[in-house]
Amino acid sequence: MSVISEIQRLQSHIEQHIIGQELLVNRLLIALLADGHLLVEGAPGLAKTRAIKVLSDGIEGNFHRIQFTPDLLPADLTGTEIYRQQEGVFVFQQGPLFHNLVLADEINRAPAKVQSALLEAMAERQITVGKETYSLPDLFLVMATQNPIEQEGTYPLPEAQLDRFLMHVTIDYPGAVDEQAILKLARDEAKQSDAKQTMQAISQASIFAAREEILNIYMADNIEQYLLQIVLATRNAGVYGDDLAQWLQYGASPRASITLDRCARAHAWLQQRDYVGPDDVQAIAHDVLRHRLILNYEAEADGMTTDDVISELISRIAVP
Numbered sequence: 001m002s003v004i005s006e007i008q009r010l011q012s013h014i015e016q017h018i019i020g021q022e023l024l025v026n027r028l029l030i031a032l033l034a035d036g037h038l039l040v041e042g043a044p045g046l047a048k049t050r051a052i053k054v055l056s057d058g059i060e061g062n063f064h065r066i067q068f069t070p071d072l073l074p075a076d077l078t079g080t081e082i083y084r085q086q087e088g089v090f091v092f093q094q095g096p097l098f099h100n101l102v103l104a105d106e107i108n109r110a111p112a113k114v115q116s117a118l119l120e121a122m123a124e125r126q127i128t129v130g131k132e133t134y135s136l137p138d139l140f141l142v143m144a145t146q147n148p149i150e151q152e153g154t155y156p157l158p159e160a161q162l163d164r165f166l167m168h169v170t171i172d173y174p175g176a177v178d179e180q181a182i183l184k185l186a187r188d189e190a191k192q193s194d195a196k197q198t199m200q201a202i203s204q205a206s207i208f209a210a211r212e213e214i215l216n217i218y219m220a221d222n223i224e225q226y227l228l229q230i231v232l233a234t235r236n237a238g239v240y241g242d243d244l245a246q247w248l249q250y251g252a253s254p255r256a257s258i259t260l261d262r263c264a265r266a267h268a269w270l271q272q273r274d275y276v277g278p279d280d281v282q283a284i285a286h287d288v289l290r291h292r293l294i295l296n297y298e299a300e301a302d303g304m305t306t307d308d309v310i311s312e313l314i315s316r317i318a319v320p
Contacts, residue, residue, distance in 0.1 A: 003210045004272060006202050007033070010058045011270075013199045017054045018047050019181045020174025027169045027287060028055055028143065029270060033210055034262040036166025037122050037142040039107075039157075039291065046171050048145040052103050060201040061100030061139055068110035074117035078127045079134075092129060097121050100137050100204075104144035108154040115161055118142065122164040139204045159294070166259050167284075168291035210269070217265045219276040222320035227264065227281050231257045233313045234293055240316040247299035247309055252292040260288045278319050286310050 056063035079095030235251030237244035
């Protein structure tokens with residue numbers, strides 16, 4: 001079976017259990033294939049937690065869920081050294097971050113010091129405790145969920161940590177037809193609780209092979225320049241209009257260019273194309289950039305959002 005066929009089988013498995021959230025399923029697969037981390041924002045009950053759990057069921061590896069709370073400590077994520085009195089030595093006990101798939105549930109309910117404990121793990125795939133540094137698994141993906149910032153008892157994520165996320169995906173409620181299908185799925189699962197459907201797990205080698213194929217997808221020079229123009233426009237928006245310059249305080253970092261490149265390739269690969277087109281760049285741009293832009297007070301006063309600014313930029317930049 002080809003690599004793309006295996007990934008399609010995984011996608012079909014997820015879509016059977018996650019109804020009405022096609023965007024979330026697609027972005028979760030892109031994060032897996034582009035070797036990055038995903039931040040998902042939406043109201044409770046929209047299958048955020050369920051999505052990565054279903055993904056973990058279809059992948060060869062282990063999964064751990066961390067419920068972020070205000071009293072969580074950094075050591076609760078990374079692990080800690082425990083003294084063994086019989087041997088007279090300290091032994092490191094690994095924390096939940098030493099798993100292949102990690103769900104950081106309601107990440108914005110923990111204070112900044114706990115959120116920052118994820119920085120080294122997400123960026124460098126390692127954890128330092130005391131004088132020792134421990135490597136994380138080769139397959140390592142953090143999916144963090146958060147409630148809307150307006151809700152009580154939440155803490156905004158630091159900009160440095162936001163930039164570590166490959167994409168920031170916002171999801172909404174399913175439509176009436178999808179919600180009816182969800183009701184049927186819930187009833188069927190309740191009846192078959194003793195005979196749970198499973199799929200043959202995809203090997204990590206297949207995922208790594210898919211990543212290699214994605215990196216080799218053809219991207220024409222003019223498409224690459226188009227991609228770069230979108231990112232560079234966030235730093236020098238005045239070129240495309242004085243109104244844009246007045247809205248943006250800080251633009252996207254070079255990490256955004258790297259991310260947009262890899263995600264656009266993964267998007268094209270999932271569409272079974274061997275080349276990247278401008279549609280792939282546009283389709284993924286909002287999710288890649290929305291958490292990397294900082295608007296000024298004028299934009300907030302005008303009721304603008306980062307999505308609005310990104311849409312304006314895309315509409316004003318010539319498509320190759």
